[in-house]
Each structure stands twice: as structure tokens, then as C-alpha cells.
Amino acid sequence: MTPAAVVLAQEVTLGGNEFTEMLVEGLSLGTIYALLAVGFVIIFKATQVINFAHGAIAAMGGFLVASMATILDIPGRWLPDAPAWVSWVGSVVIALVAMALIGMMLERVFLRPMVGEELFAIAIVTLGLDIVIRNVVNDFIGQFPRPMGDPFALAIFDLGWVRIAHTEALQIAVALATVGAIALFFRSRMGIAMRATAFDQEAARAQGISVGKVFSISWAIGAVLATVAAIFISMFPRRPAGVDQQTAFFAFKAFPAIIIGGLDSIIGGIVGGLIVGLAESAASTYLAFEFLGTGFAGIVPYLLMLLVLLVRPYGLFGTEEIRRV
């Protein structure tokens, strides 16, 4: 696959406008966090599982895309005449289907036996799962990053007042489309079943809803969204060299997004993701003061999270738990 365009020797206004650059960076980060957060919230809503393995699953998905697109060249090897983007989209679709199946399998094997146990115990199971998946995936990734093999390369839209990479534009578009798709999904029969299950598992079951199926599908959606996020993490300009052994840790920044939005609110996940992305970007642009040391922008999401919890202990959009004696 050859890069579509190498933008090197091009007249540009350096850095563009500080504010718009900040906005683009914030949106680009924010949509990644939102994709991770929404997958996470869907799993939590349907199955009451806090999935600490989300980052590891994302890395696995990213690696699968890389293997399909560059290492195994599937389906490209059978389509020698197809344009680069067709075979790449083919690779991504295959990887997404595979990840949906893997997501279902993980739920069935490791989390189904925990149904009805304490939420914290279940969360720790996913912490164990994170360790296992991360180490195995990292062994597969190996010493060198694995590029995504995408056809966008370094192409950039330069609008004068802002510069935005094709990958980033695609990412924002895909994130919007995903949100739309999820909204539609929740109006479908399966989506309604999922909402019912989230509301009350036993009552849903009594109504003839296959709760097990709901669990499986929620994990499939979660794994797919995590993979989509991983693809965008591992492309130009964020990780141009591709998915590597550190990719699994990216998801830790999505946690404050989830909490700010509220653990059980999909809208919350999206809003939280965008807030965290924009806050981080703004902090790194406007709060780069000497006395704050290194990495202040990186903890701004956590500080925001603590602040939100002080005011609203269930997040901005989360539902307050009604406790019985």
C-alpha cells in the first residue's frame, strides 16, 4: 500500500490558529474517549460489569486490524485490482466481526459464571482478564509497532484557519455515525430488550427476553467500539507507527469520561468523552506553566472527575441508585 499523498513540501501557515488547533485536537481525542466510553457503558448497562479489560480488548482489536491489513493481507491478497481503500475496509470489517465474536466469547466464558456476584468481585475478574489479554496480545504485537495499513497516510485538509488530517475527519464522522447507529439500535427490538434488561434483569427474563443473548450482544458491541477506537488511536497523527505494547493503556483516560458522564448513561459517555478530550487539549494548550510541572494536562480529566463526583456522586447523567434495607 503506498501512501496516497505525502504532505511535506507544501506551503503552510505554521501551527494555524492556536484555538482552532486546540479544538481539533480536543475533538479528535474526545471522540476516541467517547467511543471507548460508550462501549464501556453499554456493557455496564446490560451486564453490570465494569470492564477494566476494555483497553486490552481495544489493543487486541487494533492488532487484528493490523494483521488483516498488513501482515496477512486479507482480503487484499484476493483482490489485487481493488483500490487500496476497498481492501482496507474489507480488513477492518473482518477484524470487527472477529472482535464481536471474541467479545461474546469472553463474556460467556469468564463473566457469565459471575452473574449475581458482587459488582466489585466482577470488576476484579475483568482486571485479571486485562492482565491476561494484555500480555498475550503484547506477545503477538512483539517488539515493533504494527501499522494499520490505512490508505489515508498523511493526507491533510488545510482550510487555512485549521488543519485537519483525513484520518481525524474520518474519525469524527465515524464517531457521529456510531452514535446515530446506537440511538437507532436502541429503538429496535433487541435494543428495547437490552434496555429492559438494564432496568431489571429478572423482570426482563420473566417477560421472555433472553437475558443471555442481551449479555452477548452488549459485549460484542463493546468490543467492536473498542476496536474502532483502537484503529483511530493507531493512525496518523496520534500513533503513526501503529498499535504497540502501550496501546492497551490508552483506555485509562476513558474512565474519567465514563464517571463524569455517569456509569449507566450512553449520552453521558459521549458528553464525558468530549469534555475530557477538550479539557485535556485545552489544558495542554493554555495551562503549560512551568510551576505545574510535567503532565498536569494528563490529570485534568481525573481532577474534573473528582470535582463532578463531589457535586453529583452519580455523574452528570447517571441515575441515582435507590437503596433498600
Next chain:
Amino acid sequence: MKAKSKWLAIFLVLGLILAACGGDGGTDETTTSAESTDTTEDMTSTTEGDMTSTTAGGAGEIATDVGVDLEAGTITVGLLSDLSGVFSSLVQIIVTGHEVYWEQVNANGGIGGLEVVVNPVDTAYDPPTHVQRYEELKDEVVAFGHSTGSPHTVAINDQLQADGILAIPLTWYSGWSDDAINANLLHHGVPYCLESMNIIGYLKDMMGDGLQTIAIASNPGDYGLDSHEGAVLAAEALGLEVVYEGREAINAADEATLTEVANGIVQSGADLAYVTTSPTAFSTIFGTALAQGYQGTWSGAGPSYNPAFIAPDSPIKDAIAASTYWSAYYGLWGMDTPGVQEATQLLTDSGRVEVPVSAYFEGFVEAQIMHAALEQAYANGDMTQAGVLAAAKSLENVALDGLGPDETYVGANNDQVQRASAAIWRPDPEALASGESAGEEVLETDYTNAITEAYEFNEACYSLEG
């Protein structure tokens, strides 16, 4: 409930088997180490006596204590390697380099007939584990062929001095050439600090007036800061204006710091961006700055680069090839020096090379320096831990035949310190794709810039104490 208890039973049985095996392993261990201590006691007592018949090669009496077993004919060298931490991919290759090198030495008669065995253990790039592993190995090995990581090596430095054991730090911190802390350590390769001077000096010579301003950004710790100090000194010596300085500004694990540094570089519009960090962080800063239209030249300390940058599917391969320049601590794959040619041959013959990368040579360099020290100790007739240390510290002009610059361990700091980069090079994606090299186009070999030559090295550029 039934199924659950069945599972439990299976699990319990497995646990018991595991425990049983553990016991076995443990006892095995004790018997062997008990044996070795016995023999070493024998040996130390006999060296004063008359038992010289066991010394191989008949080179006279050889004093031994730990790690040299004259009866079995082995010398054990320990490796404190990061086999599971952040640098594991690199260090695994380096360990292979050690093993291949010693295989060849042993095949050619070893050291006076004694075979050298390396014993790599995993430190996980974690200081507590590093210290623990040191404790485990110190009673089994004659010296340490490498010790991964600077804070980690400093963590065992006091113990090394107390126990009188030699170690080769696997980092290029300038402090290893500083006699304030290097009593038991051997430096090798150009330190980060002088490396910065070499490569920035080279670029100034090449670019002339095209290089007036520099942006410097670094990781925290000895790696980033030693390199950072060198870059600042180079800028001073060359009259470059430092238009952006991100001292310790990069935390590779924190996305926001990478954006911050990239923004800083872009806004400064520097002619040269000198960024010392991890490869992942380098690629992110590079990509982000590129997306914002930055067009300067790039460089940084060697470990910031990864061959994957110019892999056939990498989107940035052409950009990296067009704008980055690097300095090397050890020879590059395919370089035209006798040392490199010979090492390449050995590695290829061993069949253990998956991808041709130069990191194997780092293992060779460490092993060759250790080899020189062991030979000297053997010649001195003292192969105790202290004897090997003393022998190593007396080495002058260890010839590496272009696998790396020659090393000297006698004299003042300024005389000992390594000034030469093994090579100055730029990435070459086509060469990588064709498989003929690791994608490194060599521009200079054994290179020392005038400003590096003129620099008076009296102490570590960045102090790592406390």
C-alpha cells in the same frame, strides 16, 4: 453446586501438583548451589596449597571464588535483563547477541579452556525486582555482563561496591564515565550527553546556515536529561538559539504531554527538533507536529527511534526518511567494518536472527568487553569476582574492530569517556523493504564532532544521585 465442587477439585489437584513441582525445583536449586559453594571453598583453600592440576591450560594457579568452576570448566556471567518490561523487545535481542558471541568463543576454546555461560534473569525494568535478581545472582556469577536501566543500576551500585563485583550498565548515561560512581561499572559507547553534541554538531556542519534554531524536548530521568544537557551544551557551542525547551516535558504514558511538546515545537518553528524519548512518544510528537505543518529536521537520542517507523506499511516512512538523522552507540547492520562483518556472519550462521537489527551488536559489544576483562583476569591468575573487577579496570584500548568505538578504562574521566559515535546515519525505507539491511544508511562511521572533541568531561552531565 456439584459442577462447582468438581472444578474446585481439579483446581486443587493442579495447585498441589504445582506446589510439589515447586518443592522439587527448590531442592534441586539448593543442591547445585550447595555443591558450587563447596567446590569454591575447596578452590580457595587449594589455591594456597598445591592443587594446580585442575586448572585448565596449565596457565599456573588460578584463584577463584564465585562463578568460576574449574572442575566443570565453566565461567558464569550474569545478565540483569529486562525480559518482560518496557524494553523487553530490545533486551531480548541483546541477550541473544551475548549468547551467540559466547557460543563462538566457547567453540574456539573459551577462556583458557573454560567455557563461558551466560545466565540472563528478568528484572522487569523494575528496581525492586532488579535488586532481588542481583541478590539471587551475586552468589552464582563472576560478573554481570549487563545491568538494564540507570536508576536500576544505581540501586545495586552500593551493593556492587560492597561485594566487589563488576557490572556493565546497559544504558549510555554519562555518569558511567564518572569516577564518582563508576568504581564497579564499565561504560561503553558514546554517552547520551556527548551523543547529542555529535549529532547536532554533524547537522550544523551539514546544514550550515539552514540550522539556526533548535527545539529541545526530553523524557525525565538520566536518559532524557543527560541527552538534554548535551543538546543545550551543543546549542551553546554552536551558537544555536534554543527556541523551545521542554525539559522533562514528556511522559510517554501521557498523551497530553506529547501534544503539548508537539505544539511547542510547531510554534517555535525551529530548524531542528531534538526529541529524546521512547519510540512511541517520538512517533506521536512527530506525527502531531507534521499534521500541523512542521517541516524542520528531527533527531534525538538513539533509543527514540524504532525500525518500525520505516516499515513498508508505515504511513510516516517517507517523512521519517526525509527529515531524521541519528547517531549510533554500536555498529549498524551491514556497516563496512571488520567487527560488524564478523558479527553479522556469526549471527546469520546461528540462525537466531529473525529480523536484522543492530541491537544484536550491543550484546556483542558488552560480551567482548567482558571477554577482554575475563582474559585479563585469567592472565593475572585471579578469576575471583574482585580479580575480574580489577582486571577490567586496568583495560586500555579494548579493540572492537569497528563493532563499536574502542574503549579505555584507565585515566581521568576526560580520558576515559567515549566521544565517538559508532555511526551517523539516516533511515532508508527502501533498504529495509529489500531486506538487505535494517534500513540504516550510514553517513559517517566512528564519528566525533569538533565540539565533542573540545568538551572537557569532568563529571556526569546530569547527576543521578541521592
Next chain:
Amino acid sequence: MRGRPMLYTRYETDQALMNTGTKKLMLALFLVFLILVPLGVIPGVDFLAQDEWLRLLSEVSIYGIAALGLNVLTGLAGQVSLGHAFFMGVGAYTAAWLGAAPGPFNGLGLPIWIWLPAAGIVAAVIGVAVGPTAVRVRGLYLAFVTLGLVFVGEYVFRNWTSLTGGAQTGRTFPPLEFRLWKEETPLIDFVSDGPWFGIELSGEAKTYYLLAVFAIVFVVLSKNLQRTRVGRAFQSIRDRDVAAEIMGVNEAKYKLIAFGISSFYAGIGGALLASFVGRMIPEQWNLFLSVEIIAIVLIGGAGVVTGTILGSVFVILLPRIVEDVTHGLAAIVVEGSGPIAWIGDLFISTGLDDFGFVNTQAGVAPGLSIPQFNQVLYGLLIILFLIFEPLGLYGIWLRIRNYWKGWPFTY
């Protein structure tokens, strides 16, 4: 009536720390065992007297102390925390400030009897100070608050260079030496070789004894806590917080106390760990340390003091045992004889083209390296214990004990 097990005539006996004679006997035997270990005189486990194993056992004590703290918070009071590593860091840096010799970084050179308790107290005070946020949120939200604490703490540690030595650099910590005040030679030195009461001991053995004593003290304190008013209040909050409050247990107050006690243990554990290792970098007080402590508590059995200690032994020694077993098996496979070699060969990869799950040639042979395999095993164990034996190792022990108690009957 006397001498019958499980028959108590007084409430005090029921609540006693050692409520049966067998327990007293076992404890006495265990203490003798602990004392004899470094002397290498117990057949079968004499290898434990080697420096490397003594260091691992010392680590068991340290992690055990830290995990006992989490056991109070999670096991007794039912509060979830991912922030234990942060409090360990606070303890370590308090110890460094007070105890380390003056030098490039903050250090007052005070003796251990000041810096060690202070490490616990400062950690506890900070624990209580962040408590109000923690008390306000519940359950899983609390997990995330404490997660945030770890990240914010790491940021502070990385940047507070004058105290912590700075990111990737770190600093040294006070050694385990007992001084009355700032005199030159310590009164008792737990780190260097030398005789004690006429017995020649290595520094590792002395460190082991010291840390074993600390561990025993904290075990007793923990055990005792369970049968106090505070301990019972914790358990009532864990079992049903609203009910506890209706019964007059001040929920907020007791949660704060639980945080304080837990952080105190963590602070002591962190100070001992840093002092034991000698040099730590600020990045080490991270989420993975917290997870390791959680794993100890859960694998051992949440809420049970004995379980926590068992968990610590298990989690700390397992990697070493796996490594020895793998190398042992690999040796058998290479020699290649018998059924063990055949089965081992399926499992271990010894060459470049040899299939296996684990390899002895990291980076070149197929399969996971031993350290990676250890990590995977560790993750799997966390999962398997939670799924199959939520009471952890202690639960397994209970089953074995009950089986033999009733033997030959199965009930």
C-alpha cells in the same frame, strides 16, 4: 465438659484470638518454624535460608502488611479501593523525608522509631483527608475515585523532585537500622552481615527477622480489630450499610476510620518496601501495585487475616516457583526421556521451531516468555479464584480442614 472443642462457657473464650488448643499449638509450631528458617536447619525447606529466598520472604511480610490494610477496608468494611499504592507512596516518602540522610533530596536523618510510625500516621491523615469524597460516593464510583487518586498521586510524586528524586530517577530511602538518635553507628543494624547472640547471620536474615516481627505485630492488630466495636461496625456497614445506619452505626464516621486504618497499614508497608529496596522511582506507586495488593487480598480470601497472609505468600513466591519449574521441565525436555518430557514438550518451547506455550528463549522461540507466562498465570488465578473459590486460599484450607475434621464421614 472441659476440653471439648467448640464448646464455650464464656463469651470471652469464644472471642479469644486463639479459641482452640490446636490453634495455639499450630501457632507455636509456626513461630518456631519462622525463627528456624534462616538458620537452614529444617530439612526439606533448608533452601529458604539462601539470601534470595530470605529476601522473597521479607517481601512476603511487607506486601502482607500492606494487604492487611486493604483487607480492613475491603474485606471488613466492604469499601472498594484501587488507591492503596498511593498511600504506600505517601508512607515511603514520609519515611524518606524524616529518615534519609540529608543530601540532594529532603532528608532529616531521624531514626526508625520516628520515621516508621510517622509514615503510617501521615498516610492515615491523608486517607482521612480524602475520605469525605470517598464517603460521599459508593461502590463502583468509589473504585474510580481511588483510581483517580493513584493517577493524581503519581503526578505529584513525579513532579515533587526535591522529595522524590523526580520521574525515572528516584531517590534512596533510609536503611533498616535502629538508632536512638542521630549517632554515627546504629545500635542495631538489620542490613549487614554479622553475629547476633553469637550466631553468625547474613544481613538478609536480619532483615527477614525484623520484617517477620513487624508482620506478626500487624497480624495480631488486625485480628484484634475484628472483635472490637469498630471492627463489628465495619462488618455491619459491609453487610448492609443502610441497616447499619438505622442500628445507630455512624456510617460516615466508620468509613473514615476504615480509610484511616487502611492507609496507616499502607503507609507502613510502603515505607518498609522502599527501605527494603533502597531506591524507588516515583512511577512505581502505580495502579499495578494496587492491583497486586488487591490480588493478594482476593486470592487469600477477603476479610480473613490468615487468608491475606496466605495470599501474600502465594502471590510473591509463585513467579519464582513457576520459573524454577519451567527451567526444570525444560531441562527434562531437552534430555528427552519418559512421559514427563513428552508432556513437558507440548507445553514448553525449547527451540526456534518448537511449539509451546512458554519458552526458555525469550524473544526468539514461539510462545510466551517465562515472565509473560507468569503475568498470564497471575491474571488467570485472579479470575479462577473469584469464579470458583471466592473465599480464596482460606476457603480451600477450610474445605480441607472440614474434610479431615469429619473424616471418615463426609459431613
